Amino acid sequence: MLWFKINYYSGIPVYQQIIAGFEEAVISGKLKADEPIPSIRELGKNLKVNPNTIARAYRDLETSGYVYSRPGIGYFIAAQNKQAIEEKAHYIIKEELTNTILTAKKYNLSSNNIKNIMADVISKVYGGE
Amino acid sequence: MLWFKINYYSGIPVYQQIIAGFEEAVISGKLKADEPIPSIRELGKNLKVNPNTIARAYRDLETSGYVYSRPGIGYFIAAQNKQAIEEKAHYIIKEELTNTILTAKKYNLSSNNIKNIMADVISKVYGGE
Amino acid sequence: MLWFKINYYSGIPVYQQIIAGFEEAVISGKLKADEPIPSIRELGKNLKVNPNTIARAYRDLETSGYVYSRPGIGYFIAAQNKQAIEEKAHYIIKEELTNTILTAKKYNLSSNNIKNIMADVISKVYGGE
Amino acid sequence: MLWFKINYYSGIPVYQQIIAGFEEAVISGKLKADEPIPSIRELGKNLKVNPNTIARAYRDLETSGYVYSRPGIGYFIAAQNKQAIEEKAHYIIKEELTNTILTAKKYNLSSNNIKNIMADVISKVYGGE
DNA sequence: GTGGTCTAGACCACC
DNA sequence: GTGGTCTAGACCACG
16 A cells, blocks of 8 residues: 555645655655556545645656656656666755754754764664664 | 844745744843843834734744733743753754654665765764864 | 624634634534634634634634644644643633632632632522533 | 732733732722822832833722822822722622633533532632631 | 734735 | 735724
8 A cells, every 4th residue: 555644734735745755665666667656536535635636746746757647547657867866865865964953053952962862863763784 | 133134035934034033042042031122113124024924923932932022011032941942952853863864764875874964964064163 | 603703892802702712612522623614714704804813813723732724725623632621621720719719818708708609600600500 | 018019921911910909908908098008100110110000000099999199299098988898809709700610611620520629729728717 | 112903905835 | 715924004002
């Protein structure tokens, strides 16, 4: 079934959450090139989301090169340049980290304090690997 | 004068930028307890923003406990519980970091890779301090 | 239809009356979790009140956790923690009663006198239940 | 010194708090007929309140018959009808109690529940008398 | 002067 | 259609 969920309370627009779900699946390799993705109506029913919203997400995913459409058939995962993907992942994470560190600084946390939290988090997430 | 500016093109609502400006000033200690802040009309004129917008920002700051109002007199900085702020900050940062690291893992980034990005970001944000 | 009315001459701000109306409905269980409430424009038309005023009431209800919004869809009743509400109610009432009894004592009312007033009031408010 | 304090955070207008302070003192008998009360300027300095605010409070107290003024000399406590005072105290307490019980009912507290809280509060306030 | 409420009407993003 | 932001301008109570 689906590997992502919609959080209706987060304030993040639904179509963006859908986009993020597919981007992540493509970047992580969970979805491979030319693999079909759910039809607009099917996904809409599944996520309890208006089909218009799914359509918009798919359109955006198409223009950013993550999927392609075969009219009358459906949407499929587009082939990805491996290096480009890695760079993209690197970029996204760096952006998110920068934002977090900026908030931390705003809250007067010392860099050492942050490093400690970071080590803690990494060991939990990557623990025993 | 004012220590923050409004970016009218960032897409971030003006009232939120004002809130962020005061939050930071209170947390970092730039503004001290019981210190008066600019009147609604004055700040509105200063930032070229409608007084209603300033009023909303001040109201929100009041409900989150950063300022208090004395009708007919003005708004003032509320006393802060230092320890509570620190704990809250620690918690928020840990939450955000956890989310980022989880996405990083989904993107197949190694923990060493993340650590390098992190060191890079911290040195940029806290550089030369 | 609506279970509360606005008194435009009471001196109590309209948005607070709206808030009180929904708070009561949520706490008493008249409105259940995830149930939609009237749209801002609709309620505004219904109560002959400016949509901005309704919006403010809904926003306040959101920050205090009684409702949540799904932009583009509408506002919905938020799930409530029953026990937390009960404890909060107990605490609030006890506070208010303590204040009143303290003033009564200042006014040299005897405890028996207060008990009589109390019995009178309760029978009026809870009369026949 | 003064038997009441101004709470600047309560949202209750300062002049009303001053009025309440004097009303209470008169009703409880703390201040006797023809006793002088502080001058406007003196009380203003003492409470760190604008003299205009004190003046307004005194004016209101005068029209409601709690004090009288001797121009050029000052304000004095007016003689009170004992029975009228008792009735007034009774009335005020009944009003406050009614409000509290109404809130309690709004919060779905049973009348027995309220009675228990009440007994608790009374025993604490009037305990051992 | 100050804050607080309310109206009227505009524009935008989202569904 | 929905909510969300913002402006302009009015009126009131408080100090």
